Amino acid sequence: MTFYADADADGYGTTSSQCLCEAEGTYTASNNDDCNDANKTANPAGVEVRDTVDNNCDDYCDEGLLSYGDLVITEIMQDPKTLRTARPSGLSCTTRAAPTFRCAGLVILRWGSDNHNVSGEVFIAAGEHALFLRDDDTGKNGGLTGGYSYGSDVTLDNYDDDLYIEFDGVIIDEMAYDYSREDWSAAMARASRCSSTPTSTAPLTTTTR
Numbered sequence: 001m002t003f004y005a006d007a008d009a010d011g012y013g014t015t016s017s018q019c020l021c022e023a024e025g026t027y028t029a030s031n032n033d034d035c036n037d038a039n040k041t042a043n044p045a046g047v048e049v050r051d052t053v054d055n056n057c058d059d060y061c062d063e064g065l066l067s068y069g070d071l072v073i074t075e076i077m078q079d080p081k082t083l084r085t086a087r088p089s090g091l092s093c094t095t096r097a098a099p100t101f102r103c104a105g106l107v108i109l110r111w112g113s114d115n116h117n118v119s120g121e122v123f124i125a126a127g128e129h130a131l132f133l134r135d136d137d138t139g140k141n142g143g144l145t146g147g148y149s150y151g152s153d154v155t156l157d158n159y160d161d162d163l164y165i166e167f168d169g170v171i172i173d174e175m176a177y178d179y180s181r182e183d184w185s186a187a188m189a190r191a192s193r194c195s196s197t198p199t200s201t202a203p204l205t206t207t208t209r
């Protein structure tokens with residue numbers, strides 16, 4: 001009989017198996033359906049809670065539990081004239097309160113056109129910022145490092161545009177900007193949910209696991 005390894009003893013095993021007459025050691029499960037064998041509360045029968053973990057093994061984390069404002073766009077690099085790239089080069093996001101925001105599955109989108117599904121394991125703890133860059137080449141992004149690159153999937157306009165971030169079909173934040181001022185503060189002024197204090201000189205950090 002095939003037994004599957006179940007290290008967290010939640011009754012759901014991994015793909016590691018042995019053919020045994022009876023359960024032995026960690027080889028106790030009759031299935032290989034566990035998506036996280038290091039977490040007893042994460043399995044196909046689990047209940048999703050806001051903890052950055054996929055608790056019910058559907059490949060989504062914290063689905064249905066995120067709402068508008070859980071992640072906030074704080075900056076956008078609008079029309080970077082000193083850079084070789086002719087397009088806005090990045091944006092910064094932050095959370096305002098615990099728990100940590102897990103960005104895998106987050107969609108960065110230009111309304112009605114471009115979009116990018118964040119696939120990396122980017123975590124943003126309360127009060128931290130994450131930097132999302134169009135280009136991770138420091139020669140093209142103003143020397144910024146440590147950010148997540150969304151590449152050419154999203155090409156914002158230098159003059160004006162509408163930027164959204166969405167998770168599980170729910171808009172988390174949005175920002176509209178125009179050319180009324182020739183720096184990112186124009187975007188700050190028009191953002192629906194920005195902090196009142198510009199953060200362009202603050203250290204931007206991205207926490208990845």
Ligand SMILES: [Ca+2]
Nearest residue numbers: 006010012034
């Ligand atoms: Ca298990």
Ligand SMILES: [Ca+2]
Nearest residue numbers: 036037039042
């Ligand atoms: Ca488990």
Ligand SMILES: [Ca+2]
Nearest residue numbers: 054055056060
């Ligand atoms: Ca889930």
Ligand SMILES: [Ca+2]
Nearest residue numbers: 049051053062
């Ligand atoms: Ca969760």
